[in-house]
Each structure stands twice: as C-alpha cells, then as structure tokens.
Amino acid sequence: MGNVRELMARLGPSTVKFDTGRGGTPDLTNQDIAAALGMVPAGLGRELLEACWWPDGAALRRHKLRDAVIALVTPELRRQQRKLADARTELGLAEVCMGWAGAVTAEQRAERDRAAHRLGQVKAQCWPISTLESLPTLAAAVICEIARRPHCQACEGRGEVMSGDLLVACKVCGGSGLSGVSDRRRAASIGRDEAGYRRTWKPVYEWLLGKMQEAEQEAAWLMRSAISSAA
C-alpha cells in the first residue's frame, strides 16, 4: 500500500481514477480514499491530515481546523494561567504576613523569597501573553512544517528500523520518521528573528508541533488501516 499522505495529495477535486501503479495492489479511486478518510474520527488529526495533504478539501472546512487547534490549546493556556495566579497569590500572602505584626522574621523573609522565586519559575514556563493572537500564524507554520518536512534519512521515513530480528523505533528521529528543522527556519516561518524565537516562541511552537504531529500521525495510521481493510 502506498503512503497515505501521497494518496491524500492525489485526492483533489477532480475524480480522476487513481492508479497506484504497483503490481498486485488494487486500484484505488478517489471515492475509496474519501471513504477511508471518512473512517478517521473527526477531530484535530483528521483536520490536519486534510490540511496537510488535501488543501482543497481542507479549505472548505477551515473553521473546523481552527476550532480543533483552539480546543487543543485552551486547556493548556488555562492550566498555565491557573498556575500563574496561584504563584502570585502565594507571593502576595507571603508579603502580607511579613508586615502583619512586629518585626519581620528570617522565616517570613525566606518564605517571601521562596514565593518570589517560584513565581519567576512559573512565569518562565508560561507561553507568551500574545500566544492567542499569534495562534493563526503559529498553527499555519506548524502545519506547513508537518506537510513539507523531509523524511528521516536513517529510517527513510518509516520511524522504525531493524535491530537484529526486531523492528524498533528509529533513534535518530525518535520514531517520527521526520528529519529536524532548524530554529532559524522556524523563526522565519512565524516572522520572527532567531533570537526572539528562541527566547519567546520556541516552547509554544515545539509544544504545538508535538501535539499536532501526534494527532496527524494517529489519523494517518487510522486511514492507512481503513484503506488496507477495504482493499
């Protein structure tokens, strides 16, 4: 069976009969592929599969992709904001205790310093404040990277290599089957300079890429098994 992604790329608005050109493999029509796509549960993975490999189809449903990306990001943003609010409250409480009555004790000072340090740590772990406004740009860049990223040379994109008699996850790409993309390229793809990207945007970009890639690969896998069982 050919690569699902290649099949998807062939599935345009036209209804040209699709021939895999491989001996012994049954011919697949666009309808077969569309039917297999229909077997992939709705959600981020299917939206990404369509956006990456079937741009015309996805263009019709772009709001669904947007909703799926927002649904992915919202719980994480909420979690970060709760953590930040908690750390601010802790610091406020530690400060109020210091001036409550009498001389400030060494313990109170230590408690305040600990809370201030904790707040700094939490802040450093939070995504930039403008993450939501930047989400369309970030999501588009991540989708573009997923769609165009070259295969890992070590495993030829399979994500697995033979080790003796065993098929094991490729160590070079961590099983993703994809080769690395530089920070400089990622910075350019979201319209930032490399230093600014590393300082501010790298964690959110990599988080999005990881989650979206996972969802897309899961959907590609489901589609591949739907095509294999239909064939």
Ligand SMILES: [Zn+2]
């Ligand atoms: Zn690999």
